[in-house]
Amino acid sequence: MRTADVFSFLFITLLIITKASSHLDNGSSASEWEGLLSSASNDPSIDHTDEDHQQFTAGFSSLDGMLQWAIGHSDPATLKEKSNHVQSLSSDDIMERQTQIKDLMGKLRTPSDGELMKIAIADLNNSSIISLEDHQRALDELLILVEPIHNANDLDKLGGLIAVIQGLYDSHSNIRITSAWIIGKACQNNPLVQNQALGHGCLPKLMKMVKSRDSEEGGKALYAVSSLIRNNDGGQQIFYAENGELMVQDIISNFSIDGRLRKKAMYLVADLVDYKLEHMDNLNTPFFSNHLLLKSIVNHMSSSDPDLQEKALLAIRSLITLDYIEAVMLKDVCNLDVSLELMRQQLEHFMIVEDQKDFAIDMEILRRDVDVIFQKKLLLEKRSTKQEFAAISSV
Secondary structure (H helix, E strand, O other): OOHHHHHHHHHHHHHHHHHHHHHHHOOOOHHHHHHHHHHHHOOOOOOOOOOOOOOOOOOOOOHHHHHHHHHHOOOHHHHHHHHHHHHOOOHHHHHHHHHHHHHHHHHHOOOOHHHHHHHHHHHHHOOOOOOHHHHHHHHHHHHHHOOOHHHHHHHOOOOHHHHHHHHHHOOOHHHHHHHHHHHHHHHOOOHHHHHHHHHOOOHHHHHHHHOOOOHHHHHHHHHHHHHHHOOOHHHHHHHHHOOHHHHHHHHHHOOOOOHHHHHHHHHHHHHHHHHHHHOOOOOOOOOOOOHHHHHHHHHHHHOOOHHHHHHHHHHHHHHOOOOOOOHHHHHHOOOHHHHHHHHHHHHHHHOOOHHHHHHHHHHHHHHHHHHHHHHHHHHHHHHHHHHHHHHHHOO
16 A cells, blocks of 8 residues: 555544544434435545545645545545444544554654754764665765755754764765765855864865765865865865865866866866955965966866866956966966967857857857956056066166
8 A cells, every 4th residue: 555545544544533533422323424424425526536645634624624525535435334433432442543543644744854864864873784775875865955054054963964074984985975975065155064064174085085086086075175165264274284276286287187077176266266356365376376277277278178168267267367367477378368269269150050059159258258358467567567668778
């Protein structure tokens, strides 16, 4: 019997018992009770074959209405047999049966997110005695449950954050991957969980996982790292202390690494630069002015992967805004002017292809923004150089 059928049967039984108790207390006769069943069973307005299983309390103004609906959605013969049995019960038997059925219905109710999280976390805390399959299932459930911010906020309070962090050290790659994924999702745009996770010291471990030979593990770990340090000063301090800039540079400059990982790395660069700009921090950070990093990002603008091109453009747009990034260096060392022109020609071709037109237009807008900033900065630097030369000549 399906769960919905079991629930319907219990619900109908409870209603019959409740009404039977009421009718017995009021001295109603058996014929009156049978008349109620008969009238409901034969009511042409009730569809006896309805399979929708609606919410059992919706739209009913009274217990009689609920009973009418329940009877109309039941087999008449079975219902009559059930009612005859109920009428033979004593008042004490009816009360006991009511209690039993209410207990069963309570067990069938849908648990809350908090209860489901507690169950999953309990399984994680018993990972040494449960199967690998159950361990993975518990993590998969948490991955879904932590998506709403209020659930993510409860994760550490319920002991789940530590349990998930322990999964980063598991010998099975899928456990490590899902654990990193959960941390990334829970920390995303959530300073409370960011600080809790940083307090538990998981960032260095995640940064080591980024270097995994398994591209899936590396990708999920980098996603978690990005979520942990985004707009978080404390997280970024740990990131730089752990040589995070070298980790990112190694990824972007190595074209043999999975493209998904390189996209995440370039997005992280743009994110870190934007954070500096938002906080009026224009002090020279050697990482961002590193020629190898800048040239590698510009080279991705010629990629055959449009998404990689977009991430490269976004990173360059952020980087070129920094005062200490020289446009002339981007031109002479990185050939940014050449890359921008080649991209313009490529996008011009894509604009006449119907299924690529919209993306090409959006990319051209972004490319043009970068080109305008680049050309303005080149002009300002040339003027500044001329003024300096004139000042020296006049001495």
